[in-house]
Amino acid sequence: MAETSIHRKSSGDRPNRTDKANPPPPPPLSPRDLISALPDAVIDRIFSFLPLQDVVKTSVLSKRWRPTWTTATDLVFDGEIVARLRSTLDFPSLVDSVLIQYTSPTVKKFSVIGFEYEKAHRPKFDLWLRFAEGHRVEELSLLLVPTTDPPTPYILPRFLYCWSWLVRLEVWVCCFSLGRTIRWPCLKILVIAISRLSDDILEGIFRGCPVLESLELWGCWGTKNIMIDSTSVKELVLIGLCDSNIQTIWAPHLLSLQISGDWEPHAMLRLSDVSSLVEAKLDFSIRVLTDLPSDEMMCSHMLKETFQKLCGVTTITIGAWCFQKLSLLEMEGVPAPLSICQSLKLHVDIIQWDLLGIAYMLRISQCLEKLVICLTGLPLSMYSLDEESKESFNYDEEDFLCSRKGNFQCLAKHLKRVEITIDNFGLERLLALIKFLLGDALALEKMIIKANLNMGHGEEHVRATILSKLIVVSQNMLSYRRASRNAEVIFSHSFK
Structure with missing residues (x-):
């Protein structure tokens, strides 16, 4: 960008006889505006990585850039950002203003984010989607x-429903x-959140999307059976489905x-064929309405049935709630199906009873x-046990692991x-497990332990104490x- 430097002599400056003989050196040449010299395609590519509101702001920096935002390939309208800016225009009017001035024939991505939708806004949204249709938007959010x-x-x-060019x-x-x-x-990725669905709607989606690869359902309801006969769908994500008992997947x-999130009380999940x-x-996690151990065991047995269908899976991740329910199965001595899992990730708290879940896996x-x-810090109250069960498993950690090691063929x-x-x-809570694994894992090559410690404001004085521990x-x-x-032990720590 061109810059100009102007120096004015103050009225109080005294004349200097040598001014004419020795004129001041010329000001240094201003640096060239290298960005504006770039081709249009390159500038468009740079601006494609910026939020739309930032692209619009660049128009005040250079006349060369003023029309650039009108040809941006990604149009992302964020209602939360607009609210923070306290614009004189309401959100729909702002979107309309941008679309009217837009000049490019095509748009790759069109997104409306964080807008508080009401029924009266429907005609406006229909018009925006007509704009997206006319510009053959590939990614719509x-x-x-x-x-x-x-x-x-x-x-x-x-x-x-008939956009043949839609990809996401x-x-x-x-x-x-x-x-x-x-x-x-052409649709490859579909994400649906907070929406009513049905088995028929899902069937129509699978039938009309021959190259669909990934389906994510967030907080949806109304679905009882998820039947995917498509050979292209490789990923299914279910997060916090509401009021749903998935009778069949x-x-x-x-x-x-992937199954995650908070599910409604008494939610059921049954896998059929995921071979x-x-x-x-x-x-x-499933919200259990009572503290009865029988309800806890019902959830545990549902997980056991789920694991029976996952016995051929090589990579498994288990969250804290599910892990604690597996611990109850080990506590009760419930027989478990063998798994060919080769990579296992556990989110645990490593209280005394969590060693049961590790032994189970x-x-x-x-x-x-x-x-x-991964330690999670999940509270002990996640376990609902009667006093007899608590007393029965008041054991020494090292003795418990050593007594079970004959069952750990891995x-x-x-x-x-x-x-x-x-x-x-x-x-310190992990020492018994670490000692056991180091002492009994015959093929172990590497053990890596990372301590990422959170330091609150004003707690710097305890850093030395923690370091000594x-x-x-x-x-x-x-x-x-x-x-x-050949076992190598690597220990590292960091403070946040």
């Missing part, structure tokens, strides 16, 4: 915010119409399954090669790598006997 309970959804217009679609608080024929031959060609799965993540995972443990041949991540100082713990850990001569 309508992330609306509900203003009522139950939410009033935006009914997707009929012309949207994400809709929140939107309604799919029954009886509409969907024709999205039938997806014989699915490769990745091609190679990766599964179970990180959900080591017992069924005979081919386990990699074990990752320790003899397969377990090669262990990673443990600790957010707050909890390494870490040093003592790490010294104890490094002195443990190692069953594998």
Whole structure:
């Protein structure tokens, strides 16, 4: 950008006879505006990485850039940002103003985010989608915010169902119409959130999206059976489905399954055929309305049935709530199906009873090669046990693990790598497990322990105390006997 420097002599400056003989040196040449010299395509590419409001701001910096935002390939309208800017225009008027001035024939991405949708806005949204249709938008996102309970959804217009060029679609608080024929031959990614669905709607989606690869359902309701016979769908993500008992998930060609979020009380989940799965993540929780141990065991047995369908999965992640329910199965001595899992990630708290869950997973995972443990700090109240059960399992951690090691076949041949991540100082609770794994994992090659410690404001004075504890713990850990001569122990810590 060109810059100009102007110096004016003050009225009080005294004349200098040598001014004419020795004129002041000329001002340095201003640096060239290299960005404006770039081709239009390059500038458009640079601006494509900026939010639309920042692209518009560049127009005050250079005349060369003023029309650039009108040809941006990505149009992202964020209602929250507009509210913070306290614009004189309301959000719909701002969108209209941008679309009127837009000159490019095509748009790659069109997004409306964080807008509080009401039924009266429907005609406006229909017009915006007509604009998107005319510019052959490939990635469409309508992330609306509900203003009522139950939410009033935006009914997707009929012309949207035949966008043959659409590649990615994400809709929140939107309604799919029954009886509409969907024709999205290029759609690969579909995300639906806070929406009423049905088995028929899902069937129509799978039938009309021949190359769909990933489906995500967030906080949706109304679905009872998820039947995916498409060979292209490889990923299914279910997060916090409301008021739903998934009676059947039938997806014989699915490769990745993720179930997470908070589910409604008494929610049920049944896997039918997921025989091609190679990766599964179970990180959900079900709100139990009572503290009865029988309700806890009902959830545990549901998880046991789920694991029976995952016995052929090689990579598994288990969240804290699910892990604690598996601990109850070990407590009750419930037989478990063997798994060919090779990579296992556990989110745990490592209280005394959590060792039961670790024992359960080591017992069924005979081919386990990699074990990752992440401490979560989940409260003890997640367990609902009667006094007899609590008394029965008031055991010594080292004695418990040693008594079960004959059941852990993975320790003899397969377990090669262990990673443990600790957010707050909890390494002392892991020492029994670390000592056991180092002493019995014959094929272990590397154990990595990372302590990421959160320091609150004004707590810097305790850093030295924590460091001294870490040093003592790490010294104890490094002195443990190692069953594998090749085992390398790496210990690191950081303060946040």
